Every structure is written in C-alpha cells, then in structure tokens.
Amino acid sequence: MKRLFALIPLVVFAGLLAVLGYYNFHKKQRYTPDAMVGKSVPALAIADLDTGGEADLKTLVAGYDKPVLVNVFASWCTPCVAENPTLIALKQKGVVIIGVAWKDEPQNTLKFLAEHDNPYVRTLSDPDGRLAMELGVSGVPETYVVQPDGKITFKIADAILPQTVGDVEAALGVK
Numbered sequence: 001m002k003r004l005f006a007l008i009p010l011v012v013f014a015g016l017l018a019v020l021g022y023y024n025f026h027k028k029q030r031y032t033p034d035a036m037v038g039k040s041v042p043a044l045a046i047a048d049l050d051t052g053g054e055a056d057l058k059t060l061v062a063g064y065d066k067p068v069l070v071n072v073f074a075s076w077c078t079p080c081v082a083e084n085p086t087l088i089a090l091k092q093k094g095v096v097i098i099g100v101a102w103k104d105e106p107q108n109t110l111k112f113l114a115e116h117d118n119p120y121v122r123t124l125s126d127p128d129g130r131l132a133m134e135l136g137v138s139g140v141p142e143t144y145v146v147q148p149d150g151k152i153t154f155k156i157a158d159a160i161l162p163q164t165v166g167d168v169e170a171a172l173g174v175k
Contacts, residue, residue: 075112083159087119
C-alpha cells in the first residue's frame, strides 16, 4: 500500500505534463504583428533596383490613384517562390505591386526576378532591413495594402496563395 501512495505524485505529475503538452501543441492562435495597420508607411529612401537610384515607398505609392500592394520578399525565401504565381495573377488583374527585397543582396534579388516572373512595377532593396524594421516586418513574405495617401489598411504575414488571395483582393477592392 505504501508503494501505491508513493506513485501518486509521479502519476499526477505525468498527467499534468500530458495536459500542458496537449495545450501547447494544439494552440490555434498565431502571432500576426499588425501594429502599422492604420498608420502611414515610412518615408525612408532605399535603393531602387529598377532605376539604380534611391526611392522611398511613400512617394512611390503616392504616384498611383488606387491601393498598392507592397510585398516584402527575399530570394532565399521558399514561401516567396510559392506565392509568386499568385502575385503574377494579381498583376494581370491590374494590381500594382511594389516589391521590397528584405535582407538580400541586390544581385541575388535580380537573379531571383530573372528566374521567376517579375510581378513588381518597382523593386526596392532593403539589405540591412531598415525599411522592414519600420514596417514591423517579422519575416518574409509579408504583404501590405497601402492607400495612395500612404496609409496601410491591410497586412498579411504569410504567403499569398490561392486559398488566401480572396482576403487580399477584398482589401484592394479587386474583383
């Protein structure tokens, strides 16, 4: 009987571990940092791979009379390759997409865009992550819907795939 009582704390501890383990691995919440939604994009000049000069995102977006998709990507990012066909389809629907190459070397970005279809009207290079830091980027790919006045109205912190493109189209007002 003494042995049975000695095992009770061990059984209770194992049960507690099982319950905590179950809840840890079955969480439904996902951290999606969207602190910049409702705020303006930063006016920070970075390298423009298309012109060879510098450009700032706020000025580029202001040049269009409709919402612009700002896609933060990298040549080394596998989900970025997966979302590329969806971005091409959005471009074919008339969506203006500006790419921001995050923590990537310009030559790698240009090679990536040459190997895959280029969905961007302009491609900015952010090798040190300064612009991405101000946007609140936590990883790639991340995509923002930005109004002509520079205000961010929507963010998706994941690849835009056929199953998620509807939310982006709705945020852009695309049919």
